[in-house]
């Protein structure tokens with residue numbers, strides 16, 4: 001796949017989603033759960049639930065928190081579930097726990113190899129700047145993802161909830177296509193823009209938009225709000241391969 005990304009005129013572009021595409025975010029959820037269960041008020045009010053969930057392992061295939069909690073078989077009250085959900089949501093969509101995320105095997109090397117071949121790198125994420133930019137920059141730098149060059153870019157939503165993830169990504173990819181087409185206006189070849197994404201509902205939106213973008217489905221975990229795409233190149237959870 002690396003070889004194919006190199007083809008085409010102009011500077012090829014590779015666009016990467018972050019959560020569940022380059023990063024396994026299950027350790028983020030695991031540590032948020034751990035801290036929640038250690039809160040003095042929670043330990044006091046929900047001792048049985050704390051004991052029940054103490055050894056729950058959030059798996060890389062889990063999407064968010066719900067699947068793990070359901071797997072545990074816990075039966076509790078709406079008050080408990082709401083407290084857990086709110087704590088998870090507040091912390092998952094912040095800069096505070098994302099240092100627990102782990103890049104999938106081969107992901108760092110994959111992006112580094114493309115950058116080394118002068119391919120323009122974009123990170124296109126539904127994370128918002130206000131709450132998540134500081135942590136995102138820290139974690140990308142920590143793991144050695146290419147970031148500090150004129151040919152690497154981080155694209156985030158300015159404000160949380162300002163726009164739906166799929167719509168945000170379509171808008172940004174559309175702009176990217178326009179820019180790329182302008183840069184290669186004299187060419188008859190389609191621009192070489194690759195988009196790596198795990199979420200089927202986002203992929204469907206981009207495919208339906210008919211943009212001249214080659215989409216690669218990262219088959220890790222997803223919301224289940226749309227069926228898995230068919231007929232696209234796939235990278236699977238066991239690692240990014242060359």
Ligand SMILES: [Mg+2]
Nearest residue numbers: 017019020198
């Ligand atoms: Mg994602």
